Amino acid sequence: MMMSATRRLALGLVAGATLFATxxxxxxxxxxxxxxxxxxPAGGPTDVIARIVAEDMGKELGQNVIVENLAGASGAIGTRAVAKAEPDGYTIVFGNNQTHGNNMFLLKEPGYDAVKDFAPLAGAGAFEHVFVVSNDLPVKSMQELIALAKKDPSKLNYGSTGVGSGSHLATELFMVRTGTQMTHVPFRGAAPLVTELMASRIDVSNSTLPSVLAQFQAGQMRAIGIASPQRNAQAPDVPTLREQGITDADAESWAAFFAPVNTPKPILDKLSGTIIAILKKPDIKERITKLGFTLNVRDPEAFRPYLAKEIQTWAEIIKTANIKAE
Known part of the structure; x- marks a missing residue:
């Protein structure tokens, strides 16, 4: 049936009004x-970086940008809340390889799709991982840790920031590569993990560098190896795993900003442009880099293929380490 001219006009007016409203x-x-x-939880490196950016966003946008910590379920609770939020730009999330990658393989019901339910705003960079041990553990190198772990399999425990987190999967990868076995103790974030490690209730952790940098610099724990190709400028005395004879065990945990997928493009562009400009400010770069975070700012077009590649990489790590969904 032919559409009447009146109806075509009405639909055109509705579409025009919608575009105008947007x-x-x-x-x-x-x-x-x-x-x-x-x-x-509040206090971890992800939280600290988010607060640095949020504070400057408030100045740039002329409205307060508040940080809300919604922890639990390996980051899925807060991420799910944003996926289901009104797509109007007023709710965004600072996610990472766990929330927007690993949870898809390790949680049976994450409650969201990391790719389909979100629009990337900006890739921020990555957390490098560093092996730290409690001061009570008698090891000062990676080879000494391997020897101790092999001497009594599963006696040593290692902490992570949750099932499916970078610290969890990177340690599982390390154990596969070195033929070692340790018992996993997951936490709900970096802050409680660090507290337990300093109290020597956890033996070891392959933590993100920002979460433990201040603590090992203060002598509250020992750093024995960094899981990256080169040493980090914030911790130049910590040798890499490769320097200590351990290959194919490097891992980094990326972080990025996302909005709900159906957020209008003009609003996405405004948020994206604001965040990217902030991350490139010299004073912001200095504050974040001092935390031990490696900045590598990507706009949405550059971040999408990076995200796809990272999801594939971590899926392979999960398969190699034979980690099952919970």
Whole structure:
């Protein structure tokens, strides 16, 4: 049946009104508080970086940007909340390889699709991993740790920031490569893990560098190896795994900002442009880099193929380490 001219006109007016409303909302965005969800407890490196960016975003956007910690379920609780939030730009998330990658393979019901439910705003960079041990553990190198782990398999325990986190999977990869076995103790974030490690209730952790940098610099634990191709400028005395004869065990945990997928493009562009500009500011770069985080800012177009490649890489690590979904 032919559509009447009147109906075509009406539909055209509706479409035009919708486009006008979207453009208008983008021009006035934001006119209230913006919420940045961190799906981990307060005090960890992800939280600290989010707060640095959120503070500057508030100045740039002319509205407060508050950080809300929604921890639990390996980061899935907070991430799911953002996936289901109104796609209007007022709720975004600072996610990572766990929330937007590994959970798809390791949680039977994460409650969201890491790719389909989100629009990337900006890739921030990556956390390098460093092996740290409690001061009570009698090891000062990776080879000494391997020897102790092999002497009494499963006696040593290692902490991670949750099932499916970079610290969990990177340690499992390390054990596969070195033929060692340790008992996994997952935590809900970096802050409680670090507390237990300093108290010597955890033996070892392959933690992100920012989460333990201040502690091992203060002598509250020992750093014995960094899982990256080169030494880190913030911890130049810590040798790499490769220097200590351990190959194919390097791993880094990326971090990025996301919005719900159906957020209007003008608003996505505004948020993305603001975040990218902030991450490139010299004073912000210095503050974040001092934490031990390696900045590598990517816009959405550059981040999408990187995300696809990273998901594939960590899926292979999960398969190699034979980790099952929970």
């Amino acid at each position: 453009a208008a909302s983008a021009q006035t965005f934001p006119n209230r508080i913006v919420k940045m969800v961190v799906p981990y």
